[in-house]
Amino acid sequence: MRADVIRLYKTVHTWTGIVAGMALFIAFYAGALTVFKEPIARWVAAPSPGAAAVPLDEAPQLIARTLAAHPAAAKSFQIHLLETEHVPARMGWTERPQGGDDHDRSNDRHYLATLQADGAPLIEETKQSRVAEFIDVLHRVVGLPFDNDPSRWVMGVISALYAVALVSGVIVLLPTLVKDFFALRLGRNLKRMWLDAHNVIGIVSLPFHVIMALSAAVFAFHDGIYAVQDTVLYQGQWERLWSRTPPKGPPPPPRDVGTMLPPAELVARVQALSPTLVPVALDYVQPTTPRAAVRVWVRDATTVQRSVNGGFALLDPYTGQVRSTEYLPGRQTAADATIVSFFSLHFATFGGTPVQWMYFLLGLAGAFLFYSGNLLWVESRRKADRGRGALVVQKRSTFLMAAATVGVCIGCVAGISATLAAGKWLHGRVQDLDAWHMGVYYAVFLGAVGWAFARGAARAAPALLWAAALCTAAIPLTTLAGWLLPGIGPWAHGSAAALGVDAVALAGALGLAWMARATARRVRQGSVDSVWSLSAARGAEASASSSGAQEPAAGAAR
């Protein structure tokens, strides 16, 4: 009975794994990078006067003059307190087209406002690269380009398969768990070693994976779940809670934003609530209406936070009265803090930098799980050469799966590195930087996939790994070029965050180069009937070109 259950769940694990595996690789690799979204944004940000051009004390004049010149900004705008590389100006806002998808930000237009020497406001669209956001979108919707509802449903299905893969993997491993757990059998049996690595990484990082599977499902399906619950359980009360009934009658005259308390004062009020809060931005919401509010965003390394932007206190910008601390770290009810902790466990917004590094490594290890899982399936399908030394032709399905795995996974790595490095070269030289970022990524990604299918996994893998190593090395090399040759385009930021990106990219490039060498060696020396074997590649090519697969040697061996 137990053996039957194990067999059953091995099938479940295999199928959910290979269907969802490549999408999950992209989600985890891009997700690992997204932990460091802000350092990446700082790395790729072109030098600009930034928020420092307007001292915080002059912010009230900046707000008043900007709203007078550009009333559309009055819906919502931000005053930035951080003066890091990726903050282009003291004031900024986003204009969203009407009726757009709730989560899809790709059609937003971003503006900045600063004061010129004569006090007149300068308002323009930002030209900053949004590649960090693009990498975030790739991780959110498993490699699709737009974070809209249909993409999220795809991501949701993937997360369901992923959850089932986790449970089934544990069930399969359970009987031998204690005996085999620490048995990482390094040695000549490479397939055993890869399987042991896959198992031990899977079990050790299981809590992380459970968190990711469940939170990703929530992000994908929450709207649908709320809709069903509202109909069945709450009889419409949930919808009524969030619906905004427009006020009746003519709109009241707009309030004079000059009478708002200065940002510095609002920040001081929030700072007074707790010494561990670090305010980072003020988010004014409809400040010219009776419902005017300001969210003072804060970070607090000592608590959990709902969002990567931190938490916030809700104030009245005219009186300074604190209206709500529901989302303020350290000041929430136990129930709200519990909910916030669910978000925080996904976003790694707790525990500061050490936890961020932990999630980064867990993300990369997770990507390894999906890559290795697919290749283990491929290897398990190989027809064993019965020692007769004859050429064995691999089944088409294993050939295709190996090529797909190698192409998608390495293509994703190379594509992200390429588009990241391109951010420094293309800035100021192209009209639509967002489109170019997408174009560079998909060109490299699809090129890698095409190459892998054309050449087969064995011949393509070393070349693709070298290509990925070069694309990744381009990141620190671009910074070096910017530092040594300031006139040619790229720049070099000296902050720890930006240099950290260069350092990690350099380490990554070296790692990929090592993998390229190891794979090339395996391809040359490995077992002849393995999918990694060159002769298998040639054999598969031969079978693909003739109309029917010929397997004379294998057939005779039976």
Add this chain to the structure above:
Amino acid sequence: MNTKVKAPPIRRDWLSKSIAGTLLGFTLAVAVSGLLDLATQALPLATRGQLSMWLVPPVWFGVLSLCFLFGSGARAWLWLGAANAAVFSLWAALRFI
């Protein structure tokens, strides 16, 4: 001599079980979240609604993962259907009585 009767092997019935696990697992998860909602009435709706929503994926995927253990697809539908009826009845009783 083998005196123990071997249990019949589990019928795979992949499609039937997957659909049962997906559909009835989801509805069962909503029913269970309803029980949580009733247990947390002291909290404002904005908060308890979020907690109830978060409860759905773990219950749903838990059922979906384990539904393959049923002896056959038909049994999966039967047992999950019964579980749905039971939990929804309990919820309705606690809610409206």
